[in-house]
Amino acid sequence: MSDNQYTFENEEYKDAYRHTTAHILAQAVKRLYPGVKLAIGPAIADGFYYDFDSPEPFTPEVIEQIEAEMRKISKEKLTLERFELSREEALKMVNEQGETYKAELINDLPEGTIISFYKQGEFTDMCAGPHVDTTARIKANALKLTSCTGAYWRGDAENKMLQRIYGTCFMNKEQLDEHLKMIEEAKLRDHRKLGRELDLYALYDEGPGFPFYFPNGMIVKNQLLEFWREEHTKAGYEEISTPLILNEDLWHQSGHYENYKDKMYFLGIDEGGFAVKPMNCPGGMLVYKRRMWSYRDLPVRMAELGIVHRHELSGTLHGLMRVRVLTQDDAHLYMMPEHIPSEIAGVIDLIDKIYSVFGFKYRVELSTRPKKFMGDIDTWNNAEKILEDALIEKNIEYRINPEDGAFYGPKIDFHLLDCLKRSWQCATLQLDFQMPERFELEYVGADGGKHRPVMIHRTVLGSLDRFIAILTEHYAGAFPAWLAPVQVTVMPITERTQAYAWEIFDKLNEAGFRVDSDFRNEKIGFKIREAQMQKIPYMLVLGDKEAENGQITVRKRGEGDIGAMTLNDFIAKLSDEVQQKV
RNA sequence: GCUACUGUGGCUUAAUGGUAAAGCACAUCACUCGUAAUGAUGGGAUUGUGAGUUCGAUUCUCACCAGUAGCUCCA
Numbered sequence: 101m102s103d104n105q106y107t108f109e110n111e112e113y114k115d116a117y118r119h120t121t122a123h124i125l126a127q128a129v130k131r132l133y134p135g136v137k138l139a140i141g142p143a144i145a146d147g148f149y150y151d152f153d154s155p156e157p158f159t160p161e162v163i164e165q166i167e168a169e170m171r172k173i174s175k176e177k178l179t180l181e182r183f184e185l186s187r188e189e190a191l192k193m194v195n196e197q198g199e200t201y202k203a204e205l206i207n208d209l210p211e212g213t214i215i216s217f218y219k220q221g222e223f224t225d226m227c228a229g230p231h232v233d234t235t236a237r238i239k240a241n242a243l244k245l246t247s248c249t250g251a252y253w254r255g256d257a258e259n260k261m262l263q264r265i266y267g268t269c270f271m272n273k274e275q276l277d278e279h280l281k282m283i284e285e286a287k288l289r290d291h292r293k294l295g296r297e298l299d300l301y302a303l304y305d306e307g308p309g310f311p312f313y314f315p316n317g318m319i320v321k322n323q324l325l326e327f328w329r330e331e332h333t334k335a336g337y338e339e340i341s342t343p344l345i346l347n348e349d350l351w352h353q354s355g356h357y358e359n360y361k362d363k364m365y366f367l368g369i370d371e372g373g374f375a376v377k378p379m380n381c382p383g384g385m386l387v388y389k390r391r392m393w394s395y396r397d398l399p400v401r402m403a404e405l406g407i408v409h410r411h412e413l414s415g416t417l418h419g420l421m422r423v424r425v426l427t428q429d430d431a432h433l434y435m436m437p438e439h440i441p442s443e444i445a446g447v448i449d450l451i452d453k454i455y456s457v458f459g460f461k462y463r464v465e466l467s468t469r470p471k472k473f474m475g476d477i478d479t480w481n482n483a484e485k486i487l488e489d490a491l492i493e494k495n496i497e498y499r500i501n502p503e504d505g506a507f508y509g510p511k512i513d514f515h516l517l518d519c520l521k522r523s524w525q526c527a528t529l530q531l532d533f534q535m536p537e538r539f540e541l542e543y544v545g546a547d548g549g550k551h552r553p554v555m556i557h558r559t560v561l562g563s564l565d566r567f568i569a570i571l572t573e574h575y576a577g578a579f580p581a582w583l584a585p586v587q588v589t590v591m592p593i594t595e596r597t598q599a600y601a602w603e604i605f606d607k608l609n610e611a612g613f614r615v616d617s618d619f620r621n622e623k624i625g626f627k628i629r630e631a632q633m634q635k636i637p638y639m640l641v642l643g644d645k646e647a648e649n650g651q652i653t654v655r656k657r658g659e660g661d662i663g664a665m666t667l668n669d670f671i672a673k674l675s676d677e678v679q680q681k682v
Numbered sequence: 683g684c685u686a687c688u689g690u691g692g693c694u695u696a697a698u699g700g701u702a703a704a705g706c707a708c709a710u711c712a713c714u715c716g717u718a719a720u721g722a723u724g725g726g727a728u729u730g731u732g733a734g735u736u737c738g739a740u741u742c743u744c745a746c747c748a749g750u751a752g753c754u755c756c757a
Contacts, residue, residue: 157686249752250685257754261685264752296693305730305748413683416755426757525757563757594714621714629718643716661717
């Protein structure tokens, strides 16, 4: 290996480097707490982790001690040696060490797998590798343990909860510092923080998972919806609205009661038997059933901005990203089987078109049959195949998310990233042969007989709430003019120019812009600071000079003073910007 | 739900086993000041909720509630 391969530019080396650091972490823990059992410890996107079965949880003080021990190990310059053992020898060794989790891993390895170990000093760990050659490669001042949490063995809540220590490491201290600084800066974009600062939305103790939207937040939401409606009309959708609360019988018929009741809110009033909808499809299907359909009518695309309530586990709530009440930009498409490929393509195109306005890069997953499912396996396999073919046809890169489909069908999910690169599912496209059956949906075919339509459930934004949170973090609160709660603010420099400022204000208002004003007796620098912090796209500075020559001086967020112009020129410029959605 | 941690005026933070400090914000007054903070004065918290230990708790203990990170789950 030549020297220039020892760099994080080389992904393989980066992984080996961080994986070795994970081993150093395990070695340090074993030195300090010999009774702790090892589980697994991989390299991940921004660092590594190791899972331990420890009788005592690791406190922050303990974490510091472990980190210190890791630095020591790095300085001990231990050589990493790889060796291989047969299955029997490997089992014998880990059993002697009391490493029961490793034994379980070995037992689950397919026959014929080469079982390799890496040894550094007194520490040996079963591992496929690769690793770096010596612990001296890991710079003692460029590693950091970042957090300690619980994590279930093999990711299964039925299993024992282990202690996971997360950490990261870099080639040098500068890179580590840069990384930590980047994380600090990313936290400034957190929608929960910006939501308060920009007076958009917030959550209160009184309603865990039930967000409150303030006037500013409603503007962003409504602008987004206006755009959404335009695009959906163009794409041939019609909009409906169905009740939030419906008879329990309906939820039995749909299978939600059976498959989803743990997350449903039931009403305990004496009329009895009513539940708050956790999904929109049953209501939507009743709308479909209101009349008889001809095959000539299909496909039918019915959209609904449906408000759904779901009792999510308390530990999963996260700002607007994961809530207990959300507005879904849902739609149900009813079609004949031959429509399926083109309808799937249409939905994917619509998602791509809308996301591209925001410049979002998305990741696609194909979620397959879950453990709790409706219908027969052949239908499922067929549906999964159809979705997979659609992705291949569109040349979309995707990964399989096993057992994560809806209980009525497999789905294609579109994921977006938040400020800390956490992935959130937004758009989804679900192919459903079950619900039409359950609800006995029909259309009359060319043969004059009744047939069963196929159904697609889909969202583009997903949860409006989540999407707004993602947008807030994406723009760091500096919404483009078309979304910004306030597009422009007028700021007279002194009382002398207040009348002129009012004149400008009124004209902008009449032109249909969201305009604010700052007529306080404050210095212009102070007003600018506040408007800047509120991330208002345009500030109009109006002093004696402007009043005299009938112009306005424009300050643009992020760019500063862009000079004087006429109000008409400014209106043209801003209109254009709003139109272009830039 | 699980593991760990956190919870002080609207917001951000300080402090202490003996009845809470500051900045921002807010109110009043003065200043009329040209591109990221003018100055002064004032009002506002019994320290998430409940219980316990104690002569006395915001500070210690427990329970509950809420939040943060992650696991599980999921739009």
